[in-house]
Amino acid sequence: MMQKILIVEDDREMNQGISLFLSEHGFAVSSARSIAEGKAEFEAGKPDLVLLDVNLPDGEGFELCGWIRRSGRREVPVLFLSARDLEEDMLRGYEAGAEDYVTKPFSMKILLSKINVILKRNTAKSGMIFDDGFLQIDFTRAKAEVNGSDCPVTPTEFRILRELLAHRGQLLTYEVLLDRLWDGGSQLADRHALAVNINRLRSKIEDKDHKYISNVYGMGYQWLG
Numbered sequence: 001m002m003q004k005i006l007i008v009e010d011d012r013e014m015n016q017g018i019s020l021f022l023s024e025h026g027f028a029v030s031s032a033r034s035i036a037e038g039k040a041e042f043e044a045g046k047p048d049l050v051l052l053d054v055n056l057p058d059g060e061g062f063e064l065c066g067w068i069r070r071s072g073r074r075e076v077p078v079l080f081l082s083a084r085d086l087e088e089d090m091l092r093g094y095e096a097g098a099e100d101y102v103t104k105p106f107s108m109k110i111l112l113s114k115i116n117v118i119l120k121r122n123t124a125k126s127g128m129i130f131d132d133g134f135l136q137i138d139f140t141r142a143k144a145e146v147n148g149s150d151c152p153v154t155p156t157e158f159r160i161l162r163e164l165l166a167h168r169g170q171l172l173t174y175e176v177l178l179d180r181l182w183d184g185g186s187q188l189a190d191r192h193a194l195a196v197n198i199n200r201l202r203s204k205i206e207d208k209d210h211k212y213i214s215n216v217y218g219m220g221y222q223w224l225g
Contacts, residue, residue: 006047008038008055008064009081018051021108024114033057035064041049041067046131051144052098054082061145065096077118081106120158128174130165137161146205156181157201164179164213164223173220 005022009015010033018136019029030045032038035058042050050068065078077099082089086129093101104113130137136145138163144151144188153161159181163172174191181194200220201215214222 002026003049003175004028004030004045004047005049005051005115006030006036006038006041007033007051008032008041008056008061009022009051009053010034011053011078022112025112027115031204035059035105038064039067042071042076046073046133047106049115050076050078051115052080052094054084060095062092065093065098069097079118081111130161134204135212137165144205145184151204153201154206156197157204160198160201163183164221168223169182170221171216171222175220177220 002171007022007029008016009018009031012033015033016115019031022029030041031131032041033056034055038050038052038056041047050065052065054061056064061082066082068074070075074097076149078190080093080096080098080101081104082093082101083104090101090211100114102114106151129139134147138144139158142153142155142158144153144158144161152210160177163177163180174194178191185191195215198215206212213223214224218224
């Protein structure tokens with residue numbers, strides 16, 4: 001799954017240059033040129049990281065960074081890109097909640113390296129998060145959303161999701177799931193009870209265009225993709 005980066009930079013040429021470079025290195029990129037556009041793109045695109053200029057037509061990037069930190073996705077890392085190289089500006093960036101502050105001009109290769117380090121660190125810090133644009137699951141907050149709306153998922157269903165996602169693409173047999181999910185299977189007497197839980201979960205997170213859990217008849221279940 002491609003990681004998403006939002007670039008908020010009012011210099012059209014620089015915005016396009018960074019977008020092209022990151023796209024060539026496997027990222028899904030969206031762009032904005034103002035705070036207002038940045039907020040709209042952040043809410044619509046659900047990026048994994050934001051590259052943010054300080055000087056924007058409708059205010060300073062510090063304002064947008066603070067807004068992100070107060071949002072429902074406050075964990076998304078922000079990396080400032082700015083020609084303002086004064087120590088006080090850098091401190092304001094870090095105080096606003098930025099992961100890093102890069103002064104212009106900068107090397108694209110160095111920028112890419114910083115992005116990769118931040119994303120790797122943030123993934124490890126935030127725990128398992130799944131987001132394909134339709135289904136979002138944040139295990140650290142026990143929260144799930146389907147197509148942008150809250151999805152009520154029970155603790156048992158979260159345990160099922162965690163096991164399947166941790167072994168995505170692999171077949172988990174009925175016995176393995178029963179053993180891992182319910183203390184050696186002692187709380188579930190048979191496969192039928194497991195099937196009831198999984199079918200209920202599928203009814204919540206799947207539709208005709210989005211299928212996640214496959215039942216391998218007579219063997220077990222696996223997470224598709």
